[in-house]
Amino acid sequence: MIKIAVLGYGTVGSGAVKVLQTNRESIARRVGEELCVKYVLDLRDFPGDPVEEILVHDYKEILKDPEVRIVVETMGGVNPAYDFSKLALQAGKSVCTSNKELVAQHGVELMQIAKEKNVNYMFEASCGGGIPIIRAMNEALTADVIDEVSGILNGTTNYILTKMTLEGSEFGDALAEAQKNGYAERNPEADIEGYDACRKIAILSSVAYGSHVDFTDVYTEGITKIKAADIRYAAAMGKVIKLLAFSRKDGNAVSARVTPALIGPDDPLYAVNDVFNAVLVHGNMLGDAMFYGSGAGSLPTASAVVADVVACAKNPGRNVAVPGTGETLEIVPFEETESRFFVRVSGNPAERLDGIKALFGEVETVAADGTEDDFGFVTGLIEERVFAEKIAGLDGVLNRIRVM
Ligand code: HSE
Numbered sequence: 186m187i188k189i190a191v192l193g194y195g196t197v198g199s200g201a202v203k204v205l206q207t208n209r210e211s212i213a214r215r216v217g218e219e220l221c222v223k224y225v226l227d228l229r230d231f232p233g234d235p236v237e238e239i240l241v242h243d244y245k246e247i248l249k250d251p252e253v254r255i256v257v258e259t260m261g262g263v264n265p266a267y268d269f270s271k272l273a274l275q276a277g278k279s280v281c282t283s284n285k286e287l288v289a290q291h292g293v294e295l296m297q298i299a300k301e302k303n304v305n306y307m308f309e310a311s312c313g314g315g316i317p318i319i320r321a322m323n324e325a326l327t328a329d330v331i332d333e334v335s336g337i338l339n340g341t342t343n344y345i346l347t348k349m350t351l352e353g354s355e356f357g358d359a360l361a362e363a364q365k366n367g368y369a370e371r372n373p374e375a376d377i378e379g380y381d382a383c384r385k386i387a388i389l390s391s392v393a394y395g396s397h398v399d400f401t402d403v404y405t406e407g408i409t410k411i412k413a414a415d416i417r418y419a420a421a422m423g424k425v426i427k428l429l430a431f432s433r434k435d436g437n438a439v440s441a442r443v444t445p446a447l448i449g450p451d452d453p454l455y456a457v458n459d460v461f462n463a464v465l466v467h468g469n470m471l472g473d474a475m476f477y478g479s480g481a482g483s484l485p486t487a488s489a490v491v492a493d494v495v496a497c498a499k500n501p502g503r504n505v506a507v508p509g510t511g512e513t514l515e516i517v518p519f520e521e522t523e524s525r526f527f528v529r530v531s532g533n534p535a536e537r538l539d540g541i542k543a544l545f546g547e548v549e550t551v552a553a554d555g556t557e558d559d560f561g562f563v564t565g566l567i568e569e570r571v572f573a574e575k576i577a578g579l580d581g582v583l584n585r586i587r588v589m
Contacts, residue, residue, distance in 0.1 A: 187216070187498050188223040190247040192269055193260035194236060197283045197310065198225065200487030201257050202236065205494075212491070216498045223253055248272055255497050257490055258282040267291050274298040274306060281493035283310035283486050289384035289400040292391070300504045307493035312385040313338060315485030316478040317492065318464045322392050323507045329468030331393040335431040338385040340460035340481035341369045341376035342408050342428040346416075346445075347458045350425055355413050368460055378407035379428060379443040386430035389464065390441055390514075394434050397513040403432075404442040404519035411445055414553070415584050418529060418561045421553040424449045426586060427457070440517045447527055447588045520570035525588040527551070529561045531581035538562075544575045559583055 189205070191198045202222055205212065213219045224247050225236050244265075247253055256273040258280055260266040266287050270280045275298060282288060287295075288308045299306040309319045313336070322331060337343050341363060348359040360377065363369035375381045387400035408428050419426050424447040432441035448455050453475045457463040462480025467473055479485035496505065530537065534550050541548060541562055551561035559581075564572070576582055 186219045186221050187254055188221055188250075188252040189255045189257060189494060190224040190226065190250075190253045191222055191257045191259065192226045192244070192247075192266070193258070194225050194227040194229070194231065194240070195259065195261070196483045197486045197490065198227075198257065198259035199236075200483035201259060201490050201494075204484065204487045204491045208491075212495060216495055218498065220494065220498060223250070244269055244272075248276055253278060254501065255279045255281065255494055257494060258284055258287075259490065260284065261286070263287050263290055270295055270306070271298060274302055274304060277302050277304055279304040279306070279497035281305075281307045281310075281490050281497060283490050284308075285311040285381065285384045285388060289387050292388065293397050296506055300506060303502050303504050305497045305500065305504055305506065307496060308388070309493050310486045310489035312388050313462045313464055313476070314340070314478070314480040314482060315488045316462060316464060316476050316480065317489065318389065318466075318476050319392050320492070320496075321476060322389075322466065326466065326468055326471065326474070329470045331466055331468050332435070333433045333467035334386070334389050334393045334464065335429060335454070336386070336389070336464035337427055337454055337457045337462050338389075338430045338464070338480065339376050339379075339382040339428055340462060340479075341373060342379075342382070343457065343462070343480070344368045344460045345377070346408060346411070346426055346428065349411070349413060349416050350420070353413055353416070356409060356411055377409055379405040380407075382428060382430045382443045386432055386441060386443060390432040390434075390439070391509070392507075393432075393466065394439065394514060395507070396510045398432070398439065398441060398516070399513055402441070402516040404444070406444045408445050410584060411586070412584060414556060414559070415529060415586060417553040417556065418527065418551055419447050422447065422449075422527075422551055422563075424588075425455060427454060429454070429589070434514075437515075438517050439514045440519075440522050442519060442522070445586050447586055449589070452589060520573070521568060523566045523568050524572070525566055526564045526572055526585050527561055527588050528564065528576070528579075528585045529559055529583040530579065531559050531583060534560050537581075541579070544579060563588055
């Protein structure tokens with residue numbers, strides 16, 4: 186019997202315990218041995234919950250127990266999860282995590298320790314919740330060179346933007362509803378400012394390209410400035426607004442960003458709604474493949490963590506990580522990348538279009554129902570730096586959103 190410890194009995198940790206209990210038999214059949222949760226670590230007590238019997242408050246109890254071969258880290262946050270993970274690996278225990286902050290910040294070091302100790306540091310659940318995207322890239326798409334990864338990687342913001350699109354609501358109201366329904370944290374900053382998606386695209390890019398992408402190099406904009414009016418203009422263009430995480434490797438040049446983007450029905454990500462996530466991978470032989478599913482939530486995320494536990498259990502004493510190049514990739518400065526922009530400005534085209542064309546050349550104008558005091562236009566492809574300079578010289582800019 187393989188003994189496991191779960192660190193953190195929150196949404197994902199309690200889900201992991203449930204998955205291991207509910208699917209005990211089928212998991213045992215797959216591993217060839219039973220898996221058993223010996224400890225759950227949490228600062229809190231859970232009176233009346235069966236977990237009480239295996240609950241500990243002192244991590245040392247887990248660390249010093251040689252029977253514990255796999256540690257599930259579902260604490261979230263960098264500290265103390267970093268110390269606990271490092272100590273577990275150094276003690277020869279594999280670690281499976283859903284913690285994207287920790288993986289994005291210290292994943293390279295933790296994977297290196299795992300390799301030295303012939304154990305594993307696995308993080309399938311850190312990106313895309315239950316979508317098995319990391320294993321797909323590492324174990325299935327092995328005939329390809331992956332040159333692009335993009336996706337909708339944050340369930341909270343996708344829920345908010347879907348609400349705004351379907352109900353015409355403003356951002357603040359949609360956020361309040363997301364919080365009321367348990368889809369957004371009380372402090373939703375990491376989601377709505379795009380930081381969560383930023384860490385996820387950095388992790389996915391690192392896996393896809395086999396070299397480290399540092400999340401602090403990824404340009405990130407959230408969705409807080411999106412107005413109901415922008416959504417109406419998007420609809421008038423037959424498009425929707427999504428928080429799009431994107432990265433592309435072209436030779437040695439990698440560009441990566443998280444921004445709101447207008448996408449049309451020809452884009453497979455167009456129909457990804459509510460809390461769902463999707464990851465679109467482009468391989469040089471395969472072309473496009475999209476992976477779609479529950480991007481958050483207790484059991485979907487726990488399902489991915491436990492799949493990692495199964496992989497660790499099947500490989501005792503063997504590090505199965507795909508070797509990387511050991512390099513950190515340089516990201517093309519964001520100002521040097523190009524985009525098309527939708528710009529919403531006050532006034533009307535008759536009065537303003539000449540001035541706009543003098544700045545941006547030919548543009549497409551956009552009108553939307555119920556908007557008399559403003560209008561929109563779409564630029565051609567333009568370098569970010571040039572766009573920023575030009576837009577600074579234009580009065581009455583209400584918003585600007587990149588167009589895919
Ligand atoms: N807050 C995250 C989201 C949870 O909304 O996608 C899953 O990482």
